[in-house]
Amino acid sequence: MPHPQAKIHRIFELIEPIATASFSTVATEAFLAVGMRNYWDGYFAGRAAPLGTAPAVVIHAVFYNFADGEVARHIPWVWSKLSPEEAIAVRERGSTAALRGRIGTLADTPDLVWAADLATRAAVSAPTEGRPLYAGLRALAIPEDPVSRLWHAATLLREYRGDGHNALLTAHGIGGTECHVLMALALRMRPEEFGRTRHLPAAQLAAVVDRLRDRGLVDAAGDFTEAGRELRQRIETLTDELAAPAYEALSATELDELIAKLEPIAAASETAGG
Template sequence: MTSTATTTTVARFLGQKLLEPLHLVTYMCDEPNEAMAAIGFDDGQYWPLYFAGRAAPLGQVPAAVVDAIFYNFAPGMAEEFYTGVWEITTPSEALAAREAGSVAALRRVLGPLADSPAVARAADLALRIALSAPVEGRPLYAGLRTIAVPTEPPARLWHAATLLREHRGDGHNAALVAAGLGGQEAHVFAALDGGMTPRQYGRLDPLSDAQLEAVVAGLRDRGLVDSADGFTAAGRELKDRIEEQTDAAAAPAYAGLTAEELAQFTADLEPLAARIEAVGY
């Protein structure tokens, strides 16, 4: 691949449409929560096991570091739900439980496809892509790079999808910082982009009505959101620019793909994504 424009398009298509659904079993399925419960977490309390599982590649860092790297959680959430998780388990145990539960979920959702040659091929290529990505400025991705690569193909594919998802996320956060958008403002942008009101967007639930209104009011003051809580022209342009910058930051991982590899990778991943869409999580 020589065209930058082509590579950024590929990064969005593969990263968001075909690979991210494989990673999302971690958050959308019961098996990862059950695996975390087996090592001591209360599976009726989602956020502590979420913070433990996702932050585990960073080691036992303070809540303030997790909050900074995760970027877009409501004020105080990391302090409340991450503090104390390493009194329940260790990062290595949390990583193992998260992987085991996620792979079990992926196997259930994919059914017979999980052991198909397509998954083995896709896992190998996805890992090559994921491990070729630049590390600089990407703390969560860098943490994940320190984890041993699983051996069985579904686990390898989930691991690669997770690496690429967090690599993209780190780059997205950098684009948000450059645009001067805070985490909660980014969620408002995501809500409007998805045709929702800010209150309908679940990740904004922890904010009180007054807190949420303050976030939206700040965006109005900047001329990014209008009086009807929709994008202004400037807001729409900024949202699109952030996504383009996110694609550009993700693109180097995919730059080495040949046309033949891209065609095979797409052919292997599309049935998996279609299966997930059809079956659900």
């Protein structure tokens, strides 16, 4: 059944600190232990593994928001050290350990089991058309361990939303690097200070900002124009709308229960994860 968009967005806020245990120090260490050289090797190996040994150009297209050449520094090199199937196992193991460490005693409660079951029911119910990364994850086995199952469901829901978000960015003519510049502005940061764009050559980053300025989205001072703010909000609102089908398998009562049970888990994970 359809649900209010405010609740769909609230679910996104709650699954984010659970799913992103995959990008923690604990998960990275699990990848370093099997031969990865650094954080980004583990990131690409783990996140791209459901797509098999697809070439860098395909991973770049699916992930969308990396600068040219970033993916190719890791794909296909990571597959010389481990297979996609092994990467999937390492990611699940490391992410589960990270999440369990973050949430402490909440990991062994009936509420977590119930949250994992509800989230999983939603996560495997959505249509896969036009959602390549979500579809790849849907093909994986659902973990039996409740903490692993909750992390897996959160990851599915996160990537389902992310696939839809990328489609909207494309439809609105916002390139991968441009979307990070806009994110930096939304966080009131200069693009050259933002983690995902600060490594770019100054001339390349300036060219991205200039394109946004030419479109009337960024002003002369390098801040949002009113049109820029409106476009960003429109994309965020539409992203929530495209994420909504994943939750139609739950009743209104079940969605409220899921939100209530996820709140302490997400808060603990966010606090511990910084």
